[in-house]
């Protein structure tokens with residue numbers, strides 16, 4: 001079983017920052033995040049994961065919704081850790097391939113092979129205005145660019161063969177330029193000449209993670225991803241997604257074991273189930289309806305008022321077609337509405353936990369049981385652990401749930417590898433430009 | 447006197463990596479650079495400085511000319527240091543304002559106020575192909591974008607007032623959105639809506655450093671820069687530049703003391719002058735003419751062969767008009783050619799030291815004398831120290847030259863401040879959106 005710590009300033013519950021166990025003064029303190037990563041490394045977690053997006057959420061008035069920049073933050077974390085993977089979210093819509101390729105190659109070098117890339121197309125339409133665009137490219141356009149972008153950066157990461165950096169003091173050959181290649185990427189949307197100006201990194205390239213679950217998102221993941229982050233409320237939905245994505249990968253000729261499915265899980269843990277539920281309630285009572293109504297408007301396109309909190313969610317006002325209908329998070333919420341027919345307040349509390357990811361409240365055994373069930377019954381190869389609050393919510397998981405998973409033989413007791421690829425059981429890709437081993441050996445390099 | 451360590455993989459002499467005192471295995475090892483920064487911090491240097499550019503130099507065959515990505519590298523350095531400034535070069539031609547603003551705001555947060563930005567427009571034309579452009583924008587266009595870019599990012603850094611992050615657990619006010627501002631930058635070339643998604647950083651914004659010395663470069667520096675990095679071969683040229691840039695700043699109504707002039711200096715240090723010269727010779731003998739002839743071609747547009755090494759530099763082949771003639775490095779080299787009438791080999795050795803920056807070979811006293819003279823005779827407020835090789839070339843400077851500068855009362859014995867602004871004696875800028883102190887206090891924040 002694979003486990004990542006999904007880091008969010010304050011924690012994943014929208015009201016975490018208000019809870020007595022939180023220290024708002026540390027939200028911008030890199031030491032706080034370094035401590036978290038150290039704890040996750042002490043628990044032998046596969047990786048820490050940072051979300052990201054190039055805009056400010058308007059509901060920052062009510063919750064800790066600023067954005068730590070992942071590359072700087074993860075580099076500072078790399079400096080104080082040895083083994084844990086470092087997964088940065090970065091957008092293919094609002095960055096340039098050459099710049100992004102450099103950031104990841106450097107992160108992979110300085111961490112000695114621990115970089116992962118959560119490839120997103122950016123959901124928040126307000127990003128457009130920060131880049132001089134009148135409107136956010138539509139879903140299909142974003143995925144078309146993502147495809148082109150991924151090809152371009154993959155070529156850049158391949159552009160230096162492993163043996164290109166020679167640094168032979170005697171002969172004076174610093175880099176064997178016959179093993180450094182222009183890439184001349186000429187795609188439908190992007191042109192990139194190359195080569196990269198950084199030698200090939202320990203993992204060859206970062207681990208490719210993907211977190212879109214729409215039709216386009218799944219097609220992209222099946223083709224390129226090595227791990228998929230996903231949100232599911234029920235075992236059945238998790239199993240369907242798991243079977244679907246693995247089948248798609250197999251159909252493309254890939255080994256489905258090289259595409260890990262990692263649903264999000266946000267656990268409230270206490271020594272009894274009742275206490276865990278009370279804890280969850282305590283957090284929910286700190287939520288602010290203004291915040292969640294804004295979130296709901298963004299997710300469903302329905303603008304509700306505080307007076308409507310105890311009435312049913314007006315299903316008929318939700319627009320299911322158009323651009324919004326393509327988003328997988330929209331589908332997930334619509335599904336809750338249709339399946340459970342919650343009041344508005346109930347729905348808001350469902351989303352408060354982790355914006356649609358699964359929330360479990362229970363004893364350490366109950367949480368472990370759930371993870372085991374999803375793992376053994378074909379819904380997950382592991383999990384993105386999204387502690388409701390930080391660091392306490394993570395510490396409880398590490399101290400009480402991880403030992404149970406170990407006793408049951410489900411999770412490693414210590415690291416066997418050094419790179420994120422090794423933790424995930426993924427091969428190191430060869431450069432597409434490298435001659436086959438035998439042939440290369442025959443060519444004298446001088 | 448202010449001192450930065452200008453870090454370059456291997457050192458600034460083009461053949462440094464071949465010298466017996468170099469360890470090529472550490473060129474990509476972040477620990478090597480962390481050690482260097484720790485040494486510079488132990489010597490109470492103002493900052494460490496990383497150059498950068500988004501393309502690969504073709505003469506990487508002969509010298510250590512790959513590029514470490516500054517933000518990731520400096521973040522890893524920030525994690526192991528406390529006081530020293532961290533100056534990253536970044537291009538206004540090949541990045542997006544919103545992304546760059548986030549990287550610097552984060553670096554400034556995680557270092558607690560130590561970020562500086564070396565603002566460059568990128569000289570290397572081959573960068574264009576890495577960004578899908580047919581050609582590199584011309585000098586004037588690049589500076590026009592730099593101007594627009596700087597205004598946009600400055601607004602983004604101002605977009606959160608200092609007091610905007612409230613995080614009041616009781617009232618539930620996380621951020622006072624009345625103190626977070628869209629910037630609606632609508633310049634001739636760039637549009638950026640804002641606000642930034644990161645709270646205002648310790649220094650307000652990074653220290654603005656500029657390294658262009660052409661007419662456009664000087665105009666830009668006089669208007670915006672808080673420190674200027676510059677290359678001069680003679681005291682006279684340094685004095686002229688110093689007087690010019692300070693006068694320009696004063697004419698724009700700025701306090702000229704808030705624009706530091708920091709020429710580059712590459713010192714070969716030994717216990718006797720003769721030994722220092724021999725050391726310099728030793729490095730020059732390791733140079734490879736293929737490398738420098740490529741460099742010369744890039745700088746002057748003249749393609750020479752190895753057969754011509756011992757003849758004069760053919761002045762008549764150098765094109766002085768057109769795009770190249772705008773570059774200040776071109777002027778500097780042309781100046782050496784006209785003043786000294788060197789052979790090609792002599793010119794190559796002049797450039798091998800630090801690509802046109804001033805090389806001194808001498809005893810610690812002689813080096814200190816030179817720095818003192820430039821400092822006292824109106825050519826410098828301090829220096830960018832460019833060790834010919836690393837770490838040894840820096841260690842000699844720190845152990846033998848720094849103590850002399852201290853004895854003479856020219857350089858600090860220890861840090862008095864914590865931020866790069868404090869080291870440089872620069873004020874912390876206020877956000878343009880902040881109401882005057884008195885007024886703000888009168889407005890109740892709910």
Ligand SMILES: Cc1cc2nc3c(=O)[nH]c(=O)nc-3n(C[C@H](O)[C@H](O)[C@H](O)COP(=O)(O)O)c2cc1C
Pocket residue numbers: 050051052053089119120121122123124210211212213214215216217218229230231264326327328329384
């Ligand atoms: C665990 C998880 C984390 C995500 N993190 C981000 C993120 O940090 N930034 C972002 O823009 N989108 C993020 N997303 C959203 C998706 O990447 C994707 O952009 C969105 O779901 C729309 O694509 P889709 O319709 O294919 O799902 C995340 C999704 C999941 C499941």
Ligand SMILES: Cc1cc2nc3c(=O)[nH]c(=O)nc-3n(C[C@H](O)[C@H](O)[C@H](O)COP(=O)(O)O)c2cc1C
Pocket residue numbers: 496497498499535565566567568569570656657658659660661662663664675676677710772773774775830
């Ligand atoms: C000390 C110093 C460091 C520089 N570092 C860089 C650099 O890292 N990247 C870059 O593109 N240009 C760098 N430059 C070049 C200038 O920023 C500028 O782009 C170039 O000189 C052309 O502009 P100009 O004609 O105004 O001088 C540097 C210049 C100096 C003096």
